[in-house]
Amino acid sequence: MSKTMKKRLVIIGSGPAGLSCALSALKNGIPKENILVLEREEELGGTLNLCIHAGFGKDNKTGTELATELADKVRNAGITCMTSTTVLSIDKRKIITLISPELGYTKITAEAIVLATGCRERSRGGLSIGGTRPAGILSAGTAQRFINLEGYMPGAKTVVVGTTDLALVIARRITLEGGQVVFVCDSKKKPQSERVKVGECLDYFNIPLKLHTTITRIFGKDRIEGVEIAELDKKGRPIKETKERVECDSLVYSCGFIPENELANSLGIEMRQSTHGPRTTRKMETSIDGIFSCGNSRMIHEDVDDIILDGKKAGKFVAEHLKSLKEDKKKKKEKKQ
Amino acid sequence: MSKKVYDVAIIGAGIVGTMTAFYLSKYNVNAVVLEAGIDIASGTTRANSAVIHAGYDAPEGSLKAKLNVKGAKMVGPIAKQLGVHYKKCGSLVLGYNKKDLNQLKILLVRGKKNGVRGLEILTQSQLRKMEPNVSRDAKYALYAPSAGIVCPYDLAYALGENSCTNGVDYIFEYKVDKIEKNQRNYLLYSNNRVVKAKYVVNAAGLYSDEIAEMLGDPLPFKIIPRRGEYLLLDKCEGKVVTHTLFVTPSEKGKGILVSPTVDGNVLVGPNANVVESKADTGVTVEGVREISEGARGIVPSINLNTVITTFAGVRSTPTSGDFYIQESKKFPRFVHAAGIESPGLASSPAIGEYIIKILDRAGLKMEEKEDYIPTRTKDGNCKLFMDMTESEKRNAVRKDPHYAKIVCRCEMVTEGDIINAIKRPIPAHTIDMVKRRTRAGMGRCQGGYCRAKVAEIIARELNIKISDVKKFTSNSNVIGGRTK
Numbered sequence: 001m002s003k004t005m006k007k008r009l010v011i012i013g014s015g016p017a018g019l020s021c022a023l024s025a026l027k028n029g030i031p032k033e034n035i036l037v038l039e040r041e042e043e044l045g046g047t048l049n050l051c052i053h054a055g056f057g058k059d060n061k062t063g064t065e066l067a068t069e070l071a072d073k074v075r076n077a078g079i080t081c082m083t084s085t086t087v088l089s090i091d092k093r094k095i096i097t098l099i100s101p102e103l104g105y106t107k108i109t110a111e112a113i114v115l116a117t118g119c120r121e122r123s124r125g126g127l128s129i130g131g132t133r134p135a136g137i138l139s140a141g142t143a144q145r146f147i148n149l150e151g152y153m154p155g156a157k158t159v160v161v162g163t164t165d166l167a168l169v170i171a172r173r174i175t176l177e178g179g180q181v182v183f184v185c186d187s188k189k190k191p192q193s194e195r196v197k198v199g200e201c202l203d204y205f206n207i208p209l210k211l212h213t214t215i216t217r218i219f220g221k222d223r224i225e226g227v228e229i230a231e232l233d234k235k236g237r238p239i240k241e242t243k244e245r246v247e248c249d250s251l252v253y254s255c256g257f258i259p260e261n262e263l264a265n266s267l268g269i270e271m272r273q274s275t276h277g278p279r280t281t282r283k284m285e286t287s288i289d290g291i292f293s294c295g296n297s298r299m300i301h302e303d304v305d306d307i308i309l310d311g312k313k314a315g316k317f318v319a320e321h322l323k324s325l326k327e328d329k330k331k332k333k334e335k336k337q
Numbered sequence: 338m339s340k341k342v343y344d345v346a347i348i349g350a351g352i353v354g355t356m357t358a359f360y361l362s363k364y365n366v367n368a369v370v371l372e373a374g375i376d377i378a379s380g381t382t383r384a385n386s387a388v389i390h391a392g393y394d395a396p397e398g399s400l401k402a403k404l405n406v407k408g409a410k411m412v413g414p415i416a417k418q419l420g421v422h423y424k425k426c427g428s429l430v431l432g433y434n435k436k437d438l439n440q441l442k443i444l445l446v447r448g449k450k451n452g453v454r455g456l457e458i459l460t461q462s463q464l465r466k467m468e469p470n471v472s473r474d475a476k477y478a479l480y481a482p483s484a485g486i487v488c489p490y491d492l493a494y495a496l497g498e499n500s501c502t503n504g505v506d507y508i509f510e511y512k513v514d515k516i517e518k519n520q521r522n523y524l525l526y527s528n529n530r531v532v533k534a535k536y537v538v539n540a541a542g543l544y545s546d547e548i549a550e551m552l553g554d555p556l557p558f559k560i561i562p563r564r565g566e567y568l569l570l571d572k573c574e575g576k577v578v579t580h581t582l583f584v585t586p587s588e589k590g591k592g593i594l595v596s597p598t599v600d601g602n603v604l605v606g607p608n609a610n611v612v613e614s615k616a617d618t619g620v621t622v623e624g625v626r627e628i629s630e631g632a633r634g635i636v637p638s639i640n641l642n643t644v645i646t647t648f649a650g651v652r653s654t655p656t657s658g659d660f661y662i663q664e665s666k667k668f669p670r671f672v673h674a675a676g677i678e679s680p681g682l683a684s685s686p687a688i689g690e691y692i693i694k695i696l697d698r699a700g701l702k703m704e705e706k707e708d709y710i711p712t713r714t715k716d717g718n719c720k721l722f723m724d725m726t727e728s729e730k731r732n733a734v735r736k737d738p739h740y741a742k743i744v745c746r747c748e749m750v751t752e753g754d755i756i757n758a759i760k761r762p763i764p765a766h767t768i769d770m771v772k773r774r775t776r777a778g779m780g781r782c783q784g785g786y787c788r789a790k791v792a793e794i795i796a797r798e799l800n801i802k803i804s805d806v807k808k809f810t811s812n813s814n815v816i817g818g819r820t821k
């Protein structure tokens with residue numbers, strides 16, 4: 001039998017939410033030895049590490065810069081962060097099962113847990129486009145990883161589906177790297193982006209934007225060779241007469257994000273239909289006592305600053321919770337004596 | 338030209354080809370499997386309903402009926418031997434009116450005659466107890482407790498790996514395009530390459546008619562390609578049904594079903610439409626609408642917004658209506674296994690045995706091996722990390738730290754699993770080959786998170802450039818060129 005480790009506060013996820021939560025818990029009186037941050041990736045910082053474009057935080061940093069800044073603060077404060085560490089499960093007694101190359105397959109018992117696992121991209125399944133499923137179709141996140149971290153392009157002629165912030169940023173990136181974006185389209189009547197401006201990303205680079213337009217078919221057996229597009233009528237159905245075949249060798253889609261809540265779900269935490277995140281109290285506690293949720297795993301936030309704020313609040317509330325636990329214990333002890 | 342002459346060549350590495358190889362590899366027989374695709378289960382075997390039908394559908398006395406009932410009983414033990422997920426979940430055929438009820442009674446009688454055990458017709462309240470989400474319009478159901486589900490491509494991989502471990506050769510991207518016969522042997526050509534064999538099994542699925550024509554012995558019926566489209570739902574919808582639910586069959590076939598999968602997802606489909614091309618596995622917008630409506634008729638509350646992927650499979654429907662498994666009358670030692678439409682998967686163990694018996698009768702020398710290995714590899718059955726027990730997980734991580742690194746977060750696939758897939762008896766070298774062996778990229782984000790990482794691992798392990806990593810075939814590079 002291996003012995004289980006103990007930690008008072010375990011934060012799962014080291015994106016802006018998790019890191020700012022750790023700092024805030026420290027500031028609110030939880031000693032650094034009692035805090036542990038777990039991260040699946042090799043680096044701290046979460047999704048920010050993929051965002052090499054500027055526009056984050058107050059002084060318009062790149063995502064990578066902001067990630068490094070937050071990570072340094074946490075490390076310099078002496079908080080333990082374990083990277084390349086994946087939480088496999090949590091049970092109701094707050095026993096966390098995890099694997100990491102360093103510790104192997106291990107269990108940690110926590111007094112309080114903060115879920116800051118971020119969000120994931122929605123998949124193409126939701127798009128339900130007809131045709132074959134050839135290579136050359138990537139989610140915006142995958143495309144971003146290939147381009148920014150590996151230095152590879154999705155193709156030479158790319159169609160981008162979706163007008164989320166990420167979709168627009170990717171369209172610009174592809175153009176900057178020497179690729180051609182045939183067009184960006186969305187079935188909605190308005191672009192879905194919140195912070196990024198269409199002008200900056202598309203107009204400036206002469207990338208056409210087709211709104212209220214959908215992809216009705218994908219062509220190609222091995223690699224994608226083209227798509228069929230159509231404008232939509234009032235009821236959102238494709239208009240036959242507007243169908244048109246467009247050649248391309250790659251397609252990047254971005255269907256938005258959804259909170260990542262596998263752990264919360266497996267714990268049986270109550271979820272909120274509208275946000276796909278856990279139902280939380282005013283103090284950001286979930287339906288299970290001592291388990292908190294913040295950042296994009298609680299609900300999708302558009303702005304990193306809001307996420308950092310969410311993490312800070314969670315840090316404060318979880319610190320209060322731990323203090324009250326300690327006092328309860330003390331009282332019990334006194335009663336016994 | 339190689340001098341080697343195989344005892345047996347099997348054309349096609351679908352469930353029929355790999356099952357035949359599995360049985361053959363128990364004997365001291367020199368065998369080879371020739372497959373047009375890049376991998377095992379490149380055809381119909383990878384896209385079907387995955388149901389081990391109990392055996393009440395096929396008409397009494399048909400070869401289908403005989404092999405279905407027998408084969409269905411053999412799937413469980415084989416799955417256990419090779420570590421394949423199989424679940425005897427039982428099936429329910431729903432009846433909505435008196436006409437359906439009569440049809441169900443016919444199936445019940447037929448099933449009993451075919452030798453299916455445990456069949457009974459349920460009342461609405463019995464049905465609702467078993468499946469609380471089923472439509473209130475469903476008034477009766479035929480319950481078949483012996484029906485089950487399996488992962489069809491995993492079963493084929495397991496059979497392929499086991500037979501490969503026991504000495505059967507596999508040659509991929511070998512599309513047989515010409516067949517000749519000299520005095521003793523058959524010569525199977527592909528692009529000027531040739532493989533020689535004394536005995537041949539035609540297990541080419543949809544293309545078995547073309548193989549027969551190449552031989553000069555056309556099949557006595559036609560093969561009609563009929564496509565079936567599917568939706569696959571997220572695991573979060575996984576508990577909406579616990580049995581395989583069918584509607585009462587009509588002239589069009591078995592109709593649309595809603596079924597759990599062994600991995601915890603839900604499968605919805607298939608429709609049945611004749612297609613021009615046997616290779617047309619595209620999914621249509623109309624098809625998606627058709628199966629969505631069908632599914633709502635079975636489980637009105639089903640959440641179809643949880644679709645994570647769509648796919649389609651093509652049936653090889655014989656105009657004769659039955660399986661055709663025979664030695665050619667004109668060409669001795671050449672065995673056709675054609676028209677293997679549903680329940681081809683459920684019947685496959687019995688089909689494999691049946692083919693072996695034909696080869697035996699045709700004079701193939703079959704002497705049992707003394708050193709037969711019952712598992713996928715010499716060291717066992719390549720268990721995936723998520724299928725391991727707690728102590729197995731602990732050990733795996735201790736022995737190889739790659740097992741401590743999660744690559745696919747939806748299905749919790751580790752780097753160790755992926756490296757193992759790249760090194761298994763029939764090695765994976767494309768994104769899709771890794772996907773089907775490990776489930777990396779098969780979860781709710783469909784590879785959005787892990788595809789780039791899987792490509793990196795393949796490139797590293799095979800010592801190739803990441804831009805040379807393919808999705809499935811030789812022309813399907815995952816990504817384009819370098820950035821500026």
Ligand SMILES: Cc1cc2nc3c(=O)[nH]c(=O)nc-3n(C[C@H](O)[C@H](O)[C@H](O)COP(=O)(O)OP(=O)(O)OC[C@H]3O[C@@H](n4cnc5c(N)ncnc54)[C@H](O)[C@@H]3O)c2cc1C
Nearest residue numbers: 349351352353373380381382388513542565680681682683
């Ligand atoms: C929609 C649908 C639903 C189904 N549902 C069920 C079900 O629930 N239960 C059930 O029991 N059955 C079901 N089936 C039937 C079952 O899937 C098939 O019977 C079975 O997979 C057929 O296996 P096979 O090996 O004959 O063919 P395949 O799997 O098609 O294998 C044939 C192989 O031969 C290769 N090949 C072809 N030509 C050549 C050549 N010239 N040279 C070399 N190789 C070649 C192909 O690439 C292919 O890999 C279903 C089928 C469909 C389409």
Ligand SMILES: Cc1cc2nc3c(=O)[nH]c(=O)nc-3n(C[C@H](O)[C@H](O)[C@H](O)COP(=O)(O)OP(=O)(O)OC[C@H]3O[C@@H](n4cnc5c(N)ncnc54)[C@H](O)[C@@H]3O)c2cc1C
Nearest residue numbers: 132133134221374383384385387598602618646648779810
């Ligand atoms: C029981 C069952 C459970 C499943 N569960 C899951 C699941 O949990 N998650 C999941 O993601 N999927 C699941 N699937 C779907 C599976 O991943 C595949 O999509 C399915 O097997 C169909 O394969 P495909 O090759 O047609 O399509 P895909 O795997 O989607 O794509 C492969 C592409 O290759 C093309 N292609 C095929 N053969 C050739 C060839 N010889 N030459 C050139 N191109 C070719 C196809 O047209 C297609 O475009 C399941 C399938 C089944 C039957």
